[in-house]
Amino acid sequence: MNPVTLDIRDLTKAYTRHEPVLRGVTVTLDSEGITAVIGPSGAGKSTLLRCINRLVEPSSGQVLFKGVDLTRLHGQALREARRRIGMVFQEFNLVERLSVIENLLSGRLGYLAPWRAWLRKFSESDIQRAFDLLERLGLGDFGAKRADALSGGQRQRVGIGRALMQDPELLLADEPTSSLDPKTSVEIMETMAGLARERHIPVIVNMHDVALAQRFADRMIGMTDGRIVFDGAPDRLTTEVLASIYGGEAWMH
């Protein structure tokens, strides 16, 4: 039997001692579908995502990705694991002074020798894929534009494109719509969910907008204070559950 995509066991993280942000998170993730993580600010959603690809060092616990414990990897092995995990960011985090196409191609940097990166000598197939993807993202005419010339929604499309260029086996999205207006948010979620489903890539997405999360997610995880307090289908997310995740009901009315 193939190991599940992601198996997180008793993960903890404390940036400063005695103030843990994650207090023992255990969760497994199957090979497909969109999992939305909701919860109040400071619940540890971002930290959880960043502990998976080790942009943040977990304090203890295990993160098994296809059976390999990522928390034990270093150097080359860690980078090889990272390039199999795509990430989309709240503030897009594009390299602003590079062109859109360079930003897309930067998704292939894990496979590129430095001298080739310096000379921008990406393989012909990578370049072809980047332009195809650009077309799919509806940014066909923007390849040569500098990334900072784009609107928020366009930038996030590039962000998604960059992650997909990695050919990831898992996609992490850290509040990908929080910097966008409601309409663009829906479009971005549609794009991301559509492309991920089409390629059978499981997605973990942190969200603040509960309704939007329910609309796109196959599974919802609620976090409060560094712990998972809810894990189930979106339609099981009742008012009582939401009250327990965010604390109190007054904000809902």
Place this chain on the structure above:
Amino acid sequence: MDALTRRALGTVPRPADWGARLRWLADRHGGRVAVILVVAYTLYASSVLGFTPARFWVGLTHGGVFLGRLFPPDFATRWSDIQFDMLESVEIAVLASVVGIAASLPMGLLGARNLMPAWITWPVRGVISVCRSFHPVIVGIVFVKAIGFGPLAGVLTLAVASVGFIGKLFTEAVEEISLKQVEAVRATGASFPNVLIFGVLPQVTARFVGFSTYQLDSNLRNSTILGIVGAGGIGGTLFAAFQRFDYNIVCAIVVIIVALIMVGEIVSEQVRKLFQ
């Protein structure tokens, strides 16, 4: 002064307590005391240096005579010397800039505390600040003594100055980059060199080019003075002309230096535009 104000200002300390008395003085009358001290020192310094209106007037008259003797500029008499040394100055400046810029790029990256561990940044920052510590003329004298007269000493002198200037500013530029962009490139599994190439350098290239062209400007200017300490270039000829009272030749050299620096500024402005 009424009793309330006196209380607000605090009582004057007893004369015996000098430390407290000085502190009281600084607190209450700090600004006024500073002004009085600066004025007093200025008067003292002028009297020591003979900086008087009368002396200034004498100087002005001298200056008039000197200015009169500068003209007309004499380009012809020592033209071949001037030409050779001028070209040497340009060569020194360009060579020193190339060496200095090439050295500053890695040093600037190695000195950035947001990218490198402290055991690397400390020595690198140390070297950069030593390069900045001394005026080029002093560094020039040291190099002339160490490796002998000639343009090599000049090149090394200005290369050191370039590392000091570009290295410091470039380090600061790297320390101000957006780490979010770097984080995203790191998340793709890029190796550290690739993170530098795609995540860091694009954010600082324009500024690096700006610092470099400014330094090229500055090296051109400084390369005209190094000859005075024997480190090659037009400075030697200029100094010799002064000593022989060939003021018309001095004038010719000054005109050429001004022209050169203006050309340098135009060139560097164009280069900067190219990289914006």
